[in-house]
Structure formats: structure tokens, C-alpha cells
Amino acid sequence: MTQTTELSVRQRVDDWLASFEAALRARDAPAAAALFAPGCYWRDLVAFTWNITTVEGRDGIADLLTTTLESTDPAGFEVTEEPSEAGGVIEAWIRFETATGRGTGLLRLKAEGAWTLLTTLRELKGHEEALGDRRPQGVEHELARGRQSWKERREQEAAALGRDEQPYVVVIGGGQGGIALGARLRQLGVPAVVIDRNARPGDQWRGRYKSLCLHDPVWYDHLPYLPFPANWPVFAPKDKIGDWLEMYTKVMEVPYWASSTVRSATFDEASRRWSVVVDREGGSVELTPAHVVFATGMSGKPNYPELPGQDVFRGEQHHSSRHPGPEAYEGKRVVVVGSNNSAFDICGALWEHGADVTMVQRSSTHIVKSASLMDIGLGDLYSERAVAGGVSTDKADMIFASIPYRIMHEFQIPLYEQMAERDAEFYARLEKAGFRHDWGADGSGLFMKYLRRGSGYYIDVGAADLVADGRVKLAHGQVDHLTEDAVVLEDGTTLPAGLVVYATGYGSMNGWVADLVDAATAEKVGKVWGLGSDTPKDPGPWEGEQRNMWKPTQQQNLWFHGGNLHQSRHYSLYLALQLKARYEGLPTPVYRLQESHHAR
């Protein structure tokens, strides 16, 4: 009978939560761990561990709790809506509180016990964000002599920043990552400044090749607090995104220094503050924040290959990040080295403008059609139908975050099998053209490849067909050298060229640390991104979480922010809360600070 089954599901969750809380209250870590199934996972975003953490197995659970229980002092576990059950797994949205904060979470229960638990810190007690019913009044309804207007306060604040007032956080990089984090910090009242070399927020997009658009659909891309409106296109053109970022920065009052370049950042162990030197307004400014966040972007530090003959080549050569667009190359012969996202975008744009294009594929690439990825890969969580079905952006982010990285590929593989079937004809044509296609190391497709190595794929928005039918030519192999007017591959293939574009990817974000801090710190911090999955470009050991992202690193008070728009939106909250807690002097004992296993 339905009603009994419903009670049963709710009751099971309530019972589990009650037992869990009782064990926690008794500080009995083993008892709490025993409530989990074998093969369990607990992912905690800040609430217990002041870290971005996944533990596995009952031992992992017990270890986490043994270390963190006393200082966390968790309580008040309860469901926030009726749990649901499907395929023997109960899903329950929960909330709880800790000594210093309040959090939410998602619990998956099997018959044997808890299978996955996600706990996230959402706010700090006494430092709740001024949103909704706590939104600022805007105007004091009492007149007083010398009262400043909002505009005057903002101008004064801007004038004092870096002079009379030092920021607590400096965010290096004002693309969507820096901007989203800046908005969160503003909301939390943490004095900060976001620094970018470009003249206007959004220029990081405006300045790119003209055909560039977002390849992730709009529901995936919302920034914090201010979602894109209902008429925003599914895939936003670069200039439209640029305009949005500029507007967002302004109306969200993100403190932003444009046309400013960070030259160096030096940490003083004694004062525990950084000295950040910034070129700005024709001079140099020293900022002394407590924390520095590198939001320089996954696609930040270009890999520019060094090849013999580059100095004799008479044509143009540049990395894809410096590609100005196709307009100047009509009728020219262009060789694009690389076969991933940037390569395809650039080849497509060049072809549209009448260039003679050859793509040099050095290794296999995973391609999915954007529409298929959108439908099959993201549709359950980020789509109109998801929204209509009650899956808000926050819920979607939480559901995504609740899938343990260790087993995520198991969820992904069937989706990509569907995509392979849906687009079988497309893949057959690609193969026939000689394109080397892969589905990721274990068939788990795009998102795993993105999480593991941040590269090696193309979300097809049309350019793949050009390769499939030969309108863009394809060559294979490593580049051996350049001559005055050609690219020569290892097998001797000679490709005459007036332009060579190195779509050869980007290095680990700690390359920026090497540039701005020093090599030793970059090495100490280590490789950024990747899971340690022991797949190409993601060597083991298993990290369990993204290396160095959104959490404490081996360099005190140095952090990284970034990822795609979904990650930037979601994880900016947890990074901002960690910074806010330090700003307020709250205790933030870090559980299992990550070790660095790779230098880059």
C-alpha cells in the first residue's frame, strides 16, 4: 500500500538520521560509521572538514569523524522535504547545523546503510548573507546631517581600496571565476578586490575569435545570485557573455580593478600576509591581503611548444589563446596543430572565412555533439525540463556534487553509450575521414575527461562535420620542425602554411604561481586539477578530489578558484565561506590537508 511505503521511506530516513545524530552526539565515530554500507562515500564541503573532502568506506567515515567531531559539534539533522526512493536507493535532502554554521546535504540510503552522504556548509552563524528577507534596506529612513548617499559610499570605498584600506583577499584574474568569487565575498562582507589586466570585465571573452560561444547550455552556466533570464540563448555568443559579466560585476558591486596587472605576490611568514605588487594607472601599488586566490582560469597558462625552425618560419604563428580570429586569413593556408576544442573552433571559423585549413591531430580526441550532450549528458539536471520538474540550479549542483568521483564514471558510461548510438552515423563519418576518436579512457566520456585532465575533447558545435567530410583537411602525427613556409611532421608530411596556430592547450594553473610567486612555491603547491585517476594526463595516486581547487593548499593562504561555469558558481560559495571564516577569526581546523604528488 502506497501510504505505508511512503511512511516507510520517510521513517527509514528519520531513523537513520536519528541514529546518526545520536552517535555524533556521543562522539562515537565507529558507531556512526557502522550506519554506512560497505562501499560508502562521504563528501564534505567545508562543514565538517574545513576542506573539500571525500572519504571512502567505513574506515574513512570513522577517521573523518574521529578528527572533526569535537570541533564541528554537529546537530539538528533532519529532512527538508519528503525523501524519494528508486531502484532500492532512498534519496533524502537534509539540513543540519554545526558549532559555527548551518548546512545542507543529500543522503543516499540503501538497505545496508548509507551509500553516499554529501554535506555542505551553507552559512556561518552570525554572518548570514543579506539575501531575501535579510536584504539590505537600501536607505535609512531617518535623516541625519552628513548622511552619505550610496554613490558616495561606493566612491569612497573605491578610493580607499589599496590605500587606506587593504583588502583581506586579492583575487588574481577577473574572468567569470574571479567575478563569481568576488560577488560571493562581497555578499559575505569580506573586503576583497578582483584584479584583471583587461580594460573591462568580459574582455576575456570579447577579445577572442568571433565565432566563440559558450559550449555549455545556459542552465549550467548561471552565475551566483543573478541567473540568466528566460530569454537568454542556450549557447551564449562571446560578446553577449562579455556584456553580462560586465553588467554583473557592476550591479553585484564586485570590487574590480581593471587594466591592472599583478607582477608579484610574496608571502610573509611572520605577518602571515601577502605583498602583492600591481601595475595600475601608470604606477605600482602594493596590496597586503591575508589571502591570495588564483582565478587565472583553467585555460590560463598556454602551452607553447618549442619546435625547431620556428625562428625561420616566415608566416605567422601563435597559440590558440592569441588567435585573433579568421578575418585576415581568407585564401591563406593555415595549419592548426591540435584537435581539441580550441582547434575545432578555430578551424571552423577559418573555414567559414575561406581559409585553406589543415588540422594536425597528434592524439585521439573525444567528441560529442553539443545537442546530445545537452540532452543526454545534462538534461536530467540542467535543462528546461529539469527546471520544470523542480530541479533548481542549486539542487542540480548538489546532485552533481553528491556523486563520488570514484564511481562517477559508472554513471557516465551508459550516457555516452546512448550518445554513441544516437549519433552513430556522425561517428562513422568521422572515423571514415581518419579522425582518431575516443570515449575517454574507460568510455566514460566528456565530463570525466574534463575532470581528469581538463582537455582532450571537443563539444561539437558544427566544426566536426568539416573534418568528417574533408572540408578541413586532416593530418596525423607530431610536428617535427618548421621550414620557412611549411610545417613538417615526423613522418615527413609537409604542410605548406602562411599561419600556424598552436592549439596545444594549457598548463597547470600553478604555472601562474611560478610566475608571480616563485618556482619553489609552485612546486610546493603542485599540479592543479585532476583526480589522480591514472588515466592519460592524470597520473595517480588517487586524490579523491580536484587537486588544489577551492580548498587549502600546501602554501598557506594561497588558493585556487575556477572550473567551468557550474563549478565556479557552486564552489565559489565554499571558497568564500572558508575565507569568511578566517576573516572572522573562526576556528577552521583543516582535515587532511591535501599533499602534492606532482609538480605540474
Add this chain to the structure above:
Amino acid sequence: MTQTTELSVRQRVDDWLASFEAALRARDAPAAAALFAPGCYWRDLVAFTWNITTVEGRDGIADLLTTTLESTDPAGFEVTEEPSEAGGVIEAWIRFETATGRGTGLLRLKAEGAWTLLTTLRELKGHEEALGDRRPQGVEHELARGRQSWKERREQEAAALGRDEQPYVVVIGGGQGGIALGARLRQLGVPAVVIDRNARPGDQWRGRYKSLCLHDPVWYDHLPYLPFPANWPVFAPKDKIGDWLEMYTKVMEVPYWASSTVRSATFDEASRRWSVVVDREGGSVELTPAHVVFATGMSGKPNYPELPGQDVFRGEQHHSSRHPGPEAYEGKRVVVVGSNNSAFDICGALWEHGADVTMVQRSSTHIVKSASLMDIGLGDLYSERAVAGGVSTDKADMIFASIPYRIMHEFQIPLYEQMAERDAEFYARLEKAGFRHDWGADGSGLFMKYLRRGSGYYIDVGAADLVADGRVKLAHGQVDHLTEDAVVLEDGTTLPAGLVVYATGYGSMNGWVADLVDAATAEKVGKVWGLGSDTPKDPGPWEGEQRNMWKPTQQQNLWFHGGNLHQSRHYSLYLALQLKARYEGLPTPVYRLQESHHAR
């Protein structure tokens, strides 16, 4: 038993709708009218009447239907959610369709029959807005030579506008009204341009005195499509609103000509198009739209009183709309003529800056404290608690629109009695200071005063206390003349002054028509705003709706848009739909085109 009662409520609504639809299908107007209670009201926004219309009583219903049934061809009446009942009145949200469109509505049923019915057109079949699951793709996922980028398309569009491409609609005035309407027209694919003399959207706010903020709370103020975020202050300071409007105009792609001044607009009866002459970029441009919309603002055409001695007065004098703010007047003696919103704002700001201020009250003013208005006046519909309770902005707008103007005061009076009680002490102090306070002609307070005459009130954000305790001095009576350095009232009271501010209000919007078209057209169109309530400044006869707002006027293809932010948001949809229908050549038979009863 609850379950029987619920079935009963739903069943009663379903039965009523079925009977109503049957009568409509049979084209039996009297039968349909008989389903209404005596003392009933039907307000139709475009769907049936291609007008903004309220009819009263069974005769009114029958007349509306007799005229409109055949062309409207309505069908598909059904509830969109479970109806509710309170105090013997059932409220039911409904939807329906017509020959050309789809609509929504709100029905109130009593035992005797339908009491109030609101029907609104929401979309035109075949011309649905590209929102949500119809949002534009953003990028064609198929490459083609010569494909333009979004930016190129926008630039081309902007260059062609007014040269190779004529807009279908010219919107005169680019404040929040023009901008909201511009966004709606853009969404509906109606070629339009919004024209404003200021250099940037939002300047209409930036250029005002520095203490100016919105007096309506945020939930009331959202613009279409893109609501203010959760951290937006309750009462936005002028510069913050200015920034929002500027960015809204950009990201919503509103076609906007700044720094442009309309000089004239002439209607050609033969071609049925306007010739609109615009000063722009150092020259003159002629636009030939089919329609012109005056969005010049309720507070548009200043009333500048002509008084003897203005030419000999040695100090400064200006209308409140030209007041630069208080900064230059510290220590100066200032006389502010008027006692409504602008007067209080300006007196308050001047006092804060150390001016010596006297307010000259010529007639009574209705004052409510902003917090009380927000709580008691608006709280059920526009507040955090309303939102939390499921009253979305659209629902709130619909509920508000569903209350017939004829009886709206009955709903308002109790609210103002509450406010009088809550703030009794405040009103007592005001009275003691000699301030002449009123509660509207019939005690129905602010909103009715606003709807009837658009003036005569102050939403108190602090300045009233200055008058109550004498920090701002109070004088009474009409101004007789000015001397070289004083304002002299009719009773001889002499008020020395270095600055006189005429906070003497604004004229009817058709004053702009007189300026830009001609006096004859302005007179033909007649007074704009007001209900014909036969209360001060709102002479009868009863109009039933706002004169000339958002609907066809006595001048073909001339329209007015505006109102407060809530009206601008809600009614911009209906005005845009009327324009879209004409743009698409759909039949738009207007029921009971309003007559003009007053010239201004």
C-alpha cells in the same frame, strides 16, 4: 468534511467555467451574463476587447460579449491550479484561448454567480515569445561561409536602424517605462527604438538629487524578464537603479538611442505612419514608424507656476525636476513651494546639508510611512513573505489587476485605518506642527490617490519628522508674488529666500503630445491618467480605467506607456501585444475606444 468541501469548490468552478464556455460557444451573451452576480465586474486586458476595459453589471458583460464574441472565439476555459475559498468567495486561476491568442485570468465566484473576472491576453498564437524552452539557440550548430556573429548582427542592426530599416514603433522616452516596453517589443520581435535625450540609460535617475531612492520596495519594482536579485536592497538608491537600467538595456538588447531628442511627430493619415524627427549625432533623422508611444513619464511635464515678481527675484528658482541637489545651499535660506513627494525629498536633503528650509503647504497632503505602506499596504502581495507564500510577481500583478477600480477603495480603506493606528503618534505630531494631512477623499489612502491624480502624497522615508518637529519650517497658503529676496504668501507672510524650489508637480502627459505633435492632437487625445472618480484633480465622468494608458487613444497609432514600476512591468506586456498584433496584421477590433472628456 474537508474533502467534500474541496471537491465542492473545484466542482463549482469547473461547472461555472463549463456553463460560461457553453454560452460563449453558443454566442449567447445574455446567458453568459446571467452567470454573473448582480454587482459584477469583468476586466479584460486585450484578450476579448483589444483594449484595457472594465465593464460592470450583467448589462456590461452582455454588451462586451455581444460585440466581441464572434471575433474572439474564446474556448478552453479551465483552472490552472486548485481554487481556494475564503469568506464565501471562491478564487480561481484560469486559462483560456481565443482565435488569435492564449490568456490567463482570475475569477471570483460568489453564491450568486461570478463577482469579478479578469481576463488577460498572454501570447499570440504563432508569435509566442522565445522564452524558456523556446529560448533562442544562440548559435547555429552548423557552420556556413559568411555566417555572422551575434556581435556583427547587432552592429548591422544598429547601423541600419533609421536608415535602411524603419522601426515599426518609436518609443519616446527611455526611462524605466520606455526600457521595459522596449524589452517586451524586442522579445516579441517588433522592430522598435527607444529614444531618450540623456547620454546613458539610467541618467534619468543619476541626474536627480543625491538622496533620491525608490520609495516602492523591491518586490514591487522588478522589470520584465530579469528580476532584481535576492541581495538587492529594499529601497534602491538612485545610482544603483541607474546602473541596473543601463545594464538591463544592454543585456536585454533593448534598441536604444541615447543623446537623441524627438523634435516632432506628425501622423500621415494616408500612409498611416508617423514622421518622427529626431536630433541625433549633430544632425537630424527622420523615422517613419507606424506607431508612436509616449513613455515620457508620469512625472514628465513640469508644472512651473507663473507668479508676479519671478523676474525681479535675485536668488535661484527652479522646478523640483531641475533641482540639482542640496550641496550648494548650506546655510542658505530655501523656500520649497509644495508639500508632496518631491517637496519632502528636497526639503529633507537640504536640511541634511545645513540649509534653512521652509516648506509652503498649499493644500493637504496624504502621508504614509514607507515601512507601514510596505507591510500593511503591499505586504500580502509584494514582500518576502508573499514570495515565500507562493505569490509570484506575476500572481501579485494579476491579483492587483483583478480588483475593479470602482470598488478598490473599499479594499484600501481598512488598510489605511490600520496604518493610522500603527503610526498614531506620528500623525499626532504632524498635526501638532500644523501640517494639513488627509487620507484621500474617502480615506482610501495612497494608492487610490495615486491612481486618481498621480500626486498629493508623500511616502515618508524620514523627512516628515523634520516637519513634525519644526526642523523644517512650515508655512501655509498660496504664493502671491516674489520680491527681490523673498516669497510672499497670500496672507502677507514674507519668507526670505536665496533659493525657491517649485515642487509644484507635473502636468498631464498629453502636454508632450502638444509639444511634439500639435495642440489639436493633444486636445483630441485628452487628459492622461485618472479614473474619473470625481475627487480632487480627478473629475468625472467615471472612466473605469486609467485615461489613455496602455491602450488605443483617440489619435490613431498614438499610445502612452508608464506608471510606477509595477504598472510599467505588467502593462508593458499588454501594450506590446497590441502593437505586435498590429505588426503581424492580425485583426484587433477595439471594444469601446475611450472617449476623451477632459483636455488636460
